[in-house]
Amino acid sequence: xxxxxxxxxxxxxxxxxxxxxxxxxxxxxxxxxxxxxxxxxxxxxxxxxxxxxxxxxxxxxxxxxxxxxxxxxxxxxxxxxxxxxxxxxxxxxxxxxxxxxxxxxxxxxxxxxxxxxxxxxxxxxxxxxxxxxxxxxxxxxxxxxxxxxxxxxxxxxxxxxxxxxxxxxxxxxxxxxxxxxxxxxxxxxxxxxxxxxxxxxxxxxxxxxxx
Amino acid sequence: xxxxxxxxxxxxxxxxxxxxxxxxxxxxxxxxxxxxxxxxxxxxxxxxxxxxxxxxxxxxxxxxxxxxxxxxxxxxxxxxxxxxxxxxxxxxxxxxxxxxxxxxxxxxxxxxxxxxxxxxxxxxxxxxxxxxxxxxxxxxxxxxxxxxxxxxxxxxxxxxxxxxxxxxxxxxxxxxxxxxxxxxxxxxxxxxxxxxxxxxxxxxxxxxxxxxxxxxxxxxxxxxxxxxxxxxxxxxxxxxxxxxxxxxxxxxxxxxxxxxxx
Numbered sequence: 001x002x003x004x005x006x007x008x009x010x011x012x013x014x015x016x017x018x019x020x021x022x023x024x025x026x027x028x029x030x031x032x033x034x035x036x037x038x039x040x041x042x043x044x045x046x047x048x049x050x051x052x053x054x055x056x057x058x059x060x061x062x063x064x065x066x067x068x069x070x071x072x073x074x075x076x077x078x079x080x081x082x083x084x085x086x087x088x089x090x091x092x093x094x095x096x097x098x099x100x101x102x103x104x105x106x107x108x109x110x111x112x113x114x115x116x117x118x119x120x121x122x123x124x125x126x127x128x129x130x131x132x133x134x135x136x137x138x139x140x141x142x143x144x145x146x147x148x149x150x151x152x153x154x155x156x157x158x159x160x161x162x163x164x165x166x167x168x169x170x171x172x173x174x175x176x177x178x179x180x181x182x183x184x185x186x187x188x189x190x191x192x193x194x195x196x197x198x199x200x201x202x203x204x205x206x207x208x209x210x211x
Numbered sequence: 212x213x214x215x216x217x218x219x220x221x222x223x224x225x226x227x228x229x230x231x232x233x234x235x236x237x238x239x240x241x242x243x244x245x246x247x248x249x250x251x252x253x254x255x256x257x258x259x260x261x262x263x264x265x266x267x268x269x270x271x272x273x274x275x276x277x278x279x280x281x282x283x284x285x286x287x288x289x290x291x292x293x294x295x296x297x298x299x300x301x302x303x304x305x306x307x308x309x310x311x312x313x314x315x316x317x318x319x320x321x322x323x324x325x326x327x328x329x330x331x332x333x334x335x336x337x338x339x340x341x342x343x344x345x346x347x348x349x350x351x352x353x354x355x356x357x358x359x360x361x362x363x364x365x366x367x368x369x370x371x372x373x374x375x376x377x378x379x380x381x382x383x384x385x386x387x388x389x390x391x392x393x394x395x396x397x398x399x400x401x402x403x404x405x406x407x408x409x410x411x412x413x414x415x416x417x418x419x420x421x422x423x424x425x426x427x428x429x430x431x432x433x434x435x436x437x438x439x440x441x442x443x444x445x446x447x448x449x450x451x452x453x454x455x456x457x458x459x460x461x462x463x464x465x466x467x468x469x470x471x472x473x
Contacts, residue, residue: 116310119273119383120324120373121299130323134314 006180014169018188021165024155025192027087029148032094036147037140039095040102041128050103057096065089065157073161082163086155093154094147101143105136138208145200152193156185166192222251225381225413226272230281232437233267241267242437244281249430251380252411256428258418258459263434265417269383272415273302285381300324303374303382303412307389309366311358317343317369318354324377342372347402364395371403375410382414388423400426421459425449433459 007014039057043050063071068089073079078088109132117127133140159167166185173181232243242264249255257265270276271283274295283290290298311320322339330338340350346368358366367387374382387403388396404427407414418424424431425445433440433448433455440455449460 110308110310110313112306112308112310113312114310115275116304116306117312118275119299119304119306119310121296121301122323122327123296126327131312135312 003180003183006184010184014184014188017164017166017168017185018192020163021152021155021167021189021192024083024086024090024158024163024165025148025151025196027083028090028094028151028155029144031087031091032098032147032151033144035091036095036098036143037102040099040140040143041106043099043103044106053099054096054103057099060092061096065093065154066160068092069157069161082158082161085161086158086163090151090155090158094151097143097146097150098140099143101146102136102140105139106132108139109135138204141200141204141207145197145204148196148200149193152189152196156189222253222413224248224284225251225286226255226415227284227287228268228271228281229284231268231271231278231283232280233264233271233276234279240437242271242434245434245439246281247432247439247442249413249415251413253429254407254414254416254427256416256418256424256431257434258421258424258428258431259434260419262436264437265419265434266385267437268434269385269415269417272381272383273299273304275299300328300377301379301381303376303379305367305370305374305382305384305387307386309358309370311366311369311373313358315357316354317348317356317358317361320358320369321373321376324373328377338376342375343369345375345406346372348372363391364399367391367399380412382412384414384416386417386419389418389420396423403427421463425463 039053043053060068069085072085072089078085113131113135114127117131122130155165156167156170158165159171166189169181169185173179173183173185226249228245228247231245232240234240234243245264245268247255257268259265267276271278271290272285274290274293277291285293285298285301312323315323318336318339321342322335325335325338339354343350343353348365348368353361353365353369358369361369371384371387374384388399391399400423407427416424416427418427425448428445431443431445431448433443435455441451441453443451443456448456449463451457451460
């Protein structure tokens with residue numbers, strides 16, 4: 001049986017796993033952006049908090065993914081459901097690039113522009129939402145793009161704790177020494193990663209403020 | 212400080228420095244014990260070299276910094292008693308590099324403050340057109356452009372238009388014509404003088420250019436290393452015997468002599 005036949009025969013299963021994968025990655029990215037962007041803003045605004053925040057995100061990044069899932073398993077509410085557990089672990093990985101790029105984007109805003117905004121009587125909040133965030137949006141999106149591609153890859157590990165996704169095929173294929181099964185997980189995952197990269201890079205370009 | 216210089220303007224006092232100074236956290240004084248007043252409708256020029264404390268003095272006026280000693284009063288009220296946001300909306304601010312928002316069109320740049328102040332949409336739009344016309348830019352051409360599509364001189368005009376947007380009674384300008392080539396600068400300067408004749412704002416201009424100070428100022432405050440060396444009318448400044456002022460005047464005389472000898 002060749003690969004094409006295999007894919008067409010198992011199309012619905014592969015689609016199912018792909019959707020699970022997309023859900024895991026999507027939920028992770030929403031959470032990571034919701035946490036990472038505010039943290040990045042804090043890093044840019046409060047230099048004394050930047051070391052502890054970036055340091056912690058860095059440490060999370062260095063823990064091997066399988067081990068991280070293992071560490072989180074005994075945590076009461078998290079360990080109850082596999083997808084909860086996975087999304088938490090993935091979010092921890094996704095944070096660093098988002099925090100770093102948000103901070104870089106905001107610190108990179110031309111001081112003259114910020115000074116003008118203050119001098120015009122914009123409040124701190126108005127400066128953030130009308131000036132700083134719009135001007136750093138493409139840098140932030142670049143961080144989101146890196147984090148998304150990273151997460152799509154790491155999310156295959158989720159199958160190890162039974163959270164589903166494309167990793168299912170890969171783990172099964174490894175256990176059964178079946179290349180086709182492995183590819184049934186790996187190829188859609190690669191396509192997802194490339195697609196996300198492509199779409200986000202377009203968004204990044206569109207949002208980049210003209211200079 | 213001479214009496215003639217003080218009596219020249221007759222409006223009420225709008226800006227008053229009372230022994231005001233500003234120190235960095237490490238104790239270095241950027242400005243110390245400055246006292247002067249600016250009356251309604253006058254153009255006060257803060258003249259001095261880089262690092263003389265001119266910009267710091269401006270920042271004390273719109274509360275981008277609070278004085279570490281003495282006080283600054285705007286319309287009779289100490290700046291520290293003003294709500295900083297309300298104070299800044301009361302004062303137009305034009306900075307050196309214009310600080311236009313690169314992600315906003317000229318129209319959005321110019322109308323941001325009126326919009327934040329809650330003006331009705333129609334009035335905001337009319338105002339934007341009015342302002343561009345006021346600074347000599349065709350609204351039909353320029354409203355939809357982005358700052359990077361403008362020349363330096365055009366950007367500077369938009370900067371002035373933006374500062375005037377909500378019709379503030381006070382205008383602060385930090386080296387507003389500094390980044391322009393000499394011809395454009397002369398042109399915009401002349402337009403600015405005509406504009407000031409019509410608007411009668413209280414204006415504080417920072418510059419290091421002597422001829423600019425003489426042309427624009429109704430009075431000149433000479434700053435050196437954070438100290439106020441004197442307040443002069445342009446005429447007094449030119450003929451002053453005080454060494455600090457004479458140095459600037461001498462530089463101008465040199466130019467004149469050069470021209471005569473050629």
